[in-house]
Amino acid sequence: MEEMKAAYPGEWVLIGDPVYDEDDLNVVSGILLDHSRDKRELAYRWRGNLTGYKTYTLKYVREDRPVRQYSRFIPLLTRRTRIL
Amino acid sequence: MNFPFKRGSEDGMLLVEVLLDSLTKMSVLLDTGASFSTFDSTELLMAGYDLSKPIGFADVETAIGMLQVEVFELHEFTAFGITKKNYRIQVYDFLAHGLLSEHQGILGLDFFEGTKFCIDTVRNQISIEPLPV
Numbered sequence: 357m358e359e360m361k362a363a364y365p366g367e368w369v370l371i372g373d374p375v376y377d378e379d380d381l382n383v384v385s386g387i388l389l390d391h392s393r394d395k396r397e398l399a400y401r402w403r404g405n406l407t408g409y410k411t412y413t414l415k416y417v418r419e420d421r422p423v424r425q426y427s428r429f430i431p432l433l434t435r436r437t438r439i440l
Numbered sequence: 441m442n443f444p445f446k447r448g449s450e451d452g453m454l455l456v457e458v459l460l461d462s463l464t465k466m467s468v469l470l471d472t473g474a475s476f477s478t479f480d481s482t483e484l485l486m487a488g489y490d491l492s493k494p495i496g497f498a499d500v501e502t503a504i505g506m507l508q509v510e511v512f513e514l515h516e517f518t519a520f521g522i523t524k525k526n527y528r529i530q531v532y533d534f535l536a537h538g539l540l541s542e543h544q545g546i547l548g549l550d551f552f553e554g555t556k557f558c559i560d561t562v563r564n565q566i567s568i569e570p571l572p573v
Contacts, residue, residue, distance in 0.1 A: 376457070381444060398486070399485045399486040400485070403485055403486050403488060404488050410463075411464070412463065413464070413465040413466065413467075414466075414486070414544070415467075416541075
């Protein structure tokens with residue numbers, strides 16, 4: 357995983373059969389299947405083609421700069437007002 | 441049962457790993473202030489869901505106004521050792537709306553219905569137990 361982080365900063369990496377740490381929170385290794393700055397591109401490229409793996413995950417490799425996005429994100433999802 | 445979570449390095453958000461359809465692992469925010477769980481549509485696309493066929497729509501009130509989200513039913517969803525079949529979620533296109541977040545959704549309060557849970561911010565773990573109906 358450290359090699360992926362070094363190689364693809366600012367990109368999404370698609371990892372097949374990821375291995376997690378003992379807390380099941382952080383990917384420590386896995387099979388690098390693909391990478392792209394465009395997450396949707398990966399989805400179109402791989403949708404339906406991942407059944408050969410037990411699990412997979414998409415992870416964003418953060419660049420070394422501060423990001424505070426929660427304030428933009430949280431307002432989305434507070435209260436459903438009407439089901440159509 | 442106790443389950444660990446991690447904190448966002450910049451903002452202290454609670455991040456947990458969840459499993460969709462026994463295949464897709466995702467990092468999502470744990471947000472008990474959100475009524476319903478909401479995931480990025482790209483994750484569903486990748487998992488093989490037909491995004492053109494939601495089972496419904498819902499209006500969501502936000503700090504920036506009203507938004508319309510799509511509602512999908514997941515075949516199977518697992519978090520904190522609890523697996524739910526036919527779990528209904530809200531779906532939103534994060535990318536199209538400029539939400540370039542590294543997490544892939546929000547786990548809302550609805551997931552915890554019928555449970556007793558406690559968030560321990562010292563040990564960074566959540567204890568959760570189903571309650572008898």
